[in-house]
Amino acid sequence: MPRISSSAAAESSPLASSEYVLQVRNVSKAFPGVQALDNVSFDLKPGEVHVLLGENGAGKSTLMKIIAGAYLPDAGEILIDGQPAANLTPRKAQELGVGIIYQEFNLIPFLNVAENIFIDQLPTRQLIRLDHKTAHRKAREILASLNMEVPTHALAVELSTAQQQIVEVAKALTHNSRILIMDEPTASLTDREIEQLFMTIRELKSKGIGIIYISHRLREMKEIGDRVTVLRDGRYVGTHNLSEVTVDSLVTMMVGREIDLLYEHDEVSLGEEVLRVEGLSSKATGLRDVSMNLRRGEIVGLAGLVGSGRTELARAIFNADRHDEGRIIIFGKESKGKTPKDSVRNRIALLPEDRKRQGLALILSVAENVLSASLDKVFPRGWVDQRKQKSLSDEYIKILRIATPSGARITRDLSGGNQQKVVIAKWLATGSEIFIFDEPTRGIDVGAKCEIYGFMNHLKKNNCAVLMISSELPEVIGMSDRIFVMREGTIVAEVSRGEATQEKIISYAMDAAPERPANSGTDQNPARADPGK
């Protein structure tokens, strides 16, 4: 008997551990009302980037959290280096070499970089006294091994998003992680920062670390990934080498249907000018001499790198921030508004990037959210008539096809795409005609994206005007009739639909446009067409 078991172990374990650093076998997990994962398998080799792909709600996050020990699976098993790892906790997973970089900010804002990197293993001497020097030295070493420079004395709040991610990577490395899970690491990075992140990822690969990479950006994963596993509705769809599949076939696998036209575009005859911004400047937000316009029946894209002032411009138009100089003309009249409330009255809608915090009250019901910006209008006497609220909100739920059992459902329980639809419904209910979308499809699955594009077009055809901020160039180019490109707080170019290419927009956004004259900063909008025409 002993002979048999030892030989069996000798056969299976070294083989398994050399080929796969992680194996997930037939894992299932249910939450009240949802089968989040149903018999899903997944594996990871050392030194590879294995992309986990699926729409929101496909089960990626659940699987990731199970691997990281945040959830326990109902069925199935997890093997790390060929050894079963049962009853994982976050701590135990970490000890076994699982590192995870969550999409949400997980650093401690008022601790410095070194403390954040070593948060759970702060070096001490003399019993309990912290050894700050060693922490900083080791932190610098780790950052240097990634070829990255981040000041180790800086507080986490002072870092850029890209720097924060580097700190997260460094933090994962302190545990000698051999499995690193990255959840949408590029979601809020600029293209240049993404390049930097990819360099870091290649560095990690060369160290033999296996990376589970979750992203919605298909093209980007073709660039960085080796294999891809697709999940749909909590089920395993398939695993492929990324070099052997096309983006289109991945989309098909994810949604299980052909998406032949992701971006809808219709020509609509242009109407009157509804918004005109002239020479807008603000010291506090860094806007400099911004001029642009928007007409009925068009979608205008606002492109640029993160931090180029796009959101700031949107907020200024909406009166969410004050400006020092310049004029905002709405429906032909100079806006005297000072607060967002005035903007709502002026029929402007702002759909913010951070919809969970700025666009919605997550703990309120869908119906309450839908009517939250139009209470004055719908219930002028101040008494909220529940029946009217229900019938009105049900109408919008139907129009926008919001997937919710009823209007009474708490908004927090909806998926990202459906939450975004609630935000749209909220502004439809106010009777707005100028819609400003700030990153409308960020973190939203392909299916919901399509629907949101459909609504933008619907608005356009119904004589409304849409201003769309987006970091996804295909989206900007695919949806917009015109595109303004921003850089460093000002608009540097206006590009028509016909002449828009990714290269062109990127080059304006990154100050690499070839036709830019090499003179001083007096002429800030060199490449810019006259917006009035």
Added chain:
Amino acid sequence: MSPLKTLLDIPKIFWVNVALIVAFSLISSRYMTILNAINIMQQGAVLLVITAAMTIVILSEGLDLSLGAVMTMAGVVSVLALGAGLPVPVAILAGVLSGTFLGAITGTLIAFCKMSPFIATLGMQGVIFGFTLALTHSKAIFTDNANFILIGSRIGRYVPLAAILCGIIFLSVWATLHHTKFGRYVIAIGGNESGAHLSGINTTFWKWFVYVFAGTVTAMGGIILAARLEVADPIVGVGWEFDAIAATVLGGTSLTTGRGDVSGSFLGVLLIMLLRNGMNVVGTPPIWQPALMGTIIIFAIAFQVSTTMREEAGR
């Protein structure tokens, strides 16, 4: 760093303190004396200790409204122990441990039973106050044990022993915050609890420990106060927690973000003590002192908080 920048980095509250000192010394010639300074130190010492404990709790994004009651209870326990004939070190230890014990209960309610700190500590405040009344039959208990009284007294005219002891406790709390894992975890839990948890920190345990620590430190303050007053008064601690919260916020600690420092709280305590002492010295009628005090604190907090918020908005 330029000298001007360094000057601007000094918290605003520091200048409020300077302004108060200048104002009071202009009003009264009896104000600027060494003895009055020592008075302020002796009177403010215990508040400094409780504020340090409160600051730790608030930095962890918690709150402890029971600290005033814990302080009272610790004094009562020590004095009762002395009355029972126990030696001074044992009596002091009993007092301190009473604070540890009460903190452990409070911490259990908050960390393990997941109660809101406001509700849990408001309840504990009532419970502890009730037990103190019961233990003392709601009467002040005097002590004449010279060795015990010594820790709260001043040696000669110029050596304020209570202030020195409280200063040492305060510095220990500061060092705990900056130089121990526990201290860093306090900032971590206050700044991003889920992030701390996902980083592998046992947030539940450390949250519990925050209240144990605060209770223990506060009890030390309570014992020093009983020694200074030579009496364990069952109502002596009423309202102290609010002074401690005010001093913490005055010192620039945020109630919600894990931002702040014990060192700021020192300036907060100083402001409260300067006001209290100054109003007495310049002869403000006692009935008007609380109203005046409250008003000035509100303005000072508004002044301080506006700066804090602007800095946070600028990030």
